[in-house]
Amino acid sequence: MEGPFPEHYEPVESPIAANPLHPTVKQNPSTRVLPNDSARMGDRRQFPYVATTYGITELFRHWTKHSRLNAILQPEQFVEVGEQLAQRKGIVAGDMVKVSSHRGYIKARAVVTKRIRTLEVMGEPLDTIGVPCVWGFEGATKKGYLANALSPAVGDANTQTPEYKAFLVNIEKI
C-alpha cells in the first residue's frame, strides 16, 4: 500500500522524461507490474501521444451498443483528436485513423475537435487523444475495436485499477 500522504507519480507509461517532483522516482514504487507486462510498455519516443479512455453519454460501457436506439445515436467507433495534432498529421474529420500502442491497435473514425488542446508540459508540446471505450466486435452499432487493446495492464498501487486514463500511443491516418 502507498500513503498516507498525497503524492504525485507519473503513469508507468509517461510522456515526460522524469517526475517533476522527484527526478529519481518516476513511478509509484509500490505498483506491482509483472515482468511480461513491463516488456509491453511503450517508449515516449515511439509513442509520443497520451491516450485517455472514457465513456460517452450515448453508450454505457459495452452494454448499450446492443440497443438499436443507442446505436442510432453513436453508430460508429471514433477517437477524438485535437485540431493542432490533426493538422500536423494531415487528419481531416471523418478520416479513418489507426491508434497504436506497444500492445495493440485500433482503427476508428477521427473526430477533430477544439475541445482537446495541445498542452505545454515541461516546456514541450504534448497532445492527447480521446478514446471512447464503448464499441466492440458485436452489437447493433457498426463493429469496432476494443479500446483495451491499447491500455496497459498495470494497476494503481491501492486499487489495482489499470491505467486506462493515461498511457502512450501513436496515431496515423490510414
Place this chain on the structure above:
Amino acid sequence: MSIQPQDIIRRSATHSATPAPRVRDHQLEVAKLIDVSICIGCKACQVACSEWNDLRDEVGTNVGVYDNPRDLSPKTWTLMRFDEYENESGKLEWLIRKDGCMHCEDPGCLKACPSPGAIIQYANGIVDFQSEHCIGCGYCVAGCPFDVPRISKEDNRAYKCTLCSDRVAVGQEPACVKSCPTGAISFGTKEEMTEQASKRVAELNTRGYEHAGIYDPAGVGGTHVMYVLHHADRPQLYRGLPKDPRISAVVRGWKGLMKPLAAAAFVATLAGSFLHYVGVGPNTTTEGDED
C-alpha cells in the same frame, strides 16, 4: 383518426368561409422552452422522441462529428446539433442546440401546403401534419424558414415533430421534456414559459452573458418552441439558427398576393365565357370550306 380534432384554428388550403371544426377553442397557447445554456447534449430527448413516436432511424455512420444521426429525417424529428465556438476571450463554448419544428404562430409550411387539411394548427398553437392528407409535394419544405420537414422515401409524405400533440391533448408534456435530465426543456403555457425564460435571461445577464436572450422570432409571429440563448444577438452561432426568420417571398407571393388574383382571374374567365355565350351566342361552324 378515431378521435376527431375540433380545435383547429388553421387548416392548409382551406378558405375561411369553410373553416375546420373549431368550437373547442377554450385553450391556452402552449410553448416548449429549450434552455440551451443548461443542455448537456446527452441526446436523451432524441431517444424519448423515437420511443414515444415509434420511430427507429437507420444506424448510420460517423462522419467526423459528434452529431448523430447526421440530419433530421422522416424518422428523426429532433436532433442535437453540436457547435464548438471560441468566444472573444478565447474560451471554448460547446453550443448544443436541440433542433426540430419550432411550431411557428404563422407557419410557413401550412401557408405553402396545397392539400386541404394536410397541415393544421390547433387552438393551443401546435402545428401538426395530418399525414393521411399529405400528397408529398414538398411545398412545406420550401415554406419552412427553419428547414425542418422531411419527405419520406418510403411513403412520399412529409414528417416532423408534432410537439407530442397526442400527449399534450391528454395533459402531458412532450416526451423530450419528460426525458430531459437537466431540466433544460420545459413545457407550459406560452405566458408561463416566457416568464420563466425572462427570469433565466436576467440570471444569465448577471453571470457574464450580457447578450443572453429569448429566441421567439417575430418574423413568423413568434414560435411555440422557444430557446434561451447565451448569445441571442448571434443566433447563427447555433448551427445557423436564422436571426430573423421569415416565410420565403415566393411562398408569400403565390399563397398570399396571387391567391385572390388567381381566384379573380378564374371568375373573370368564367364570367367572360358566359357573357360571350349570352351576348354573341355559341360558335357556329359551316359545312364545307370557309372562304
